[in-house]
Amino acid sequence: MRLSRYVFPVMASLGFGFLYAPILILVIYSFNESKLVTVWGGFSTRWYVELFQDPQILDAAKLSLQIAASSATIALVLGVAAAMTLVRFRWFRGRTWLAGMVAAPLVMPEVITGLSLLLLFVALDNWIGWPSGRGVTTIVLAHATFGMAFVAVIVQARLRDMDRTLEEAAMDLGARPTTVFLTVTLPTIAPALVASWLLAFTLSLDDLVIASFVSGPGSSTLPMVVFSKVRLGISPDINALATLMILIVGLGGVFGFWQMRRSTHRRSA
């Protein structure tokens, strides 16, 4: 069929075009000289300069990076613990239920996650006085909660693939369970750890809905600032900001993917 020689490339280009054309337009317009977002006025980097002179955006960006880093780290620790429990201790009752529940935040609508976390934080504040009020702490905790689900799923898969005899060999050579975990298990699953931390980091970085629910005064994350700015009218410096965020997330994604691939290569070697 000669037709198929053209049909598939055309379909693929349409699909990828649909996905990436908006992003491409955004990137192009971030270098627009004109103040009007929809009119091309020549190449310029002035919006990038302006962006880095806007304290509101810079503060929000700093805050977002801090929140993303700390929530991803908490998510990593909790997620690895959950994954280890689910994969290594097969005997306990309700294991299947727990495995399903760990993954639930992946499919839970963000509005519901955000609302329920808000209710929890308010209730906790009333009962034990912590976390007092809403702010950075609550956003970090909220992001760690759903980040943990992603970490647990990725690390579980890696642990399942892992050759268990490696751990047995370590134990056989005199390593106690903690030493086995630190010297053999962790290094073996390291690529999955890096990848899942990056995923949790980027998810936190671009979350708007959950952050809006659990943030308080003075703790506006970057997506929140962007969203509020856009509501007052689109300004070209947002395009520049978005381009930078795409760059960061894209690099993180590429690095994470590369880590995963490297680990599969090593395993098949």
Added chain:
Amino acid sequence: MSSSPLLVKNWLDPEAKPFIEFRDVTKLFDGIPAVRDVNLSIYQNELFCLLGGSGSGKTTLLRMLAGFDSPTEGSVWIDGVDITQVPAYERPVNMMFQSYALFPHMTVFDNVAYGLKRDGLPKAQIAERVAELLELVRLSAYAKRKPDQLSGGQRQRVALARALAKRPKVLLLDEPLGALDKNLREDTQLELIKIQESLGMTFIVVTHDQEEAMTLATRIGVMDEGYLVQTDEPHTIYEYPNSTYVADFIGDINLFECVVTENDAGNLVLSAPQLETTIELDDPVVGAVNQTLWYAIRPEKMRLTRDPSTAVNALKGVVHEIAYLGDFSVYWIDLANGFRVRISRPNISRMDDFAEAWGEEVWITWDGSAGVVLSQ
């Protein structure tokens, strides 16, 4: 190996103290038995082979000695100490895994040093010991490589060095040569024996390869469906199997179902309906008249001839097929009733007398002591 003049056959000495003991060991996995009621004594400096098909329980038995599985019933002893409840990391045994289980993120040096580091030895001492071991397995030049930069044979040697590093009382080897090709395998077998003899260590090898077991072992334990069915020296296992299972599992054999027709003070006369003849035996065997027994005879212990006049036992048949294997040839002879007998002949001369005997009428003969009588 079994003919080595240095070898002390401790298992023949009723006074000798066993080094490793399985006492009434049974292991169930989810209620399904993997090992059943095994009693086994292994002596110091033995190279003991556990031989069996897949699912026979041989690996489970080894894992119970290493401490990865614990027996459902019974106990495991090393050097007079009950180690049934001792965790794997405190047992004086080390294991070489079938998959080698080398740590992929560590260099060859770090792999071999792993166990020594766990003992908290000083760095200099570790380096010295690792160098010594890499020398032993001829991998000194590869210390800085990662496992994925090594060939299969090299990985196997790293695994061996790592398992030997802590000078364990017992070395366990799970299908140690399974992943190697044939030539490398034979070299490595001899090397293993050399290392075992020079270190004076007790080796326990799990294998499904009977040739490997015969080459390596001082004694072989044959396992089937979780039972240890026979434990003996390789020669005894081959020449005096204690059951039709062992006879059939080790090497090739012709099995004839027989009925005892006469019992003259232990000198039996067997009638074999499949052969339409009686079998004469040299030695007395226990058996009652009318009891059904099996007569087992190895293909190489039967002869082909055209003149049966001097033979104790003789059968007439037609050559059905000849397989020329170089060092020897296998002949399948059809008897008049269709029963097929397998005979092997060493090719002593370059053109054997029977090399092209297809369809020819020949006689099969054998001595009264050539076969064994089995009751199960």
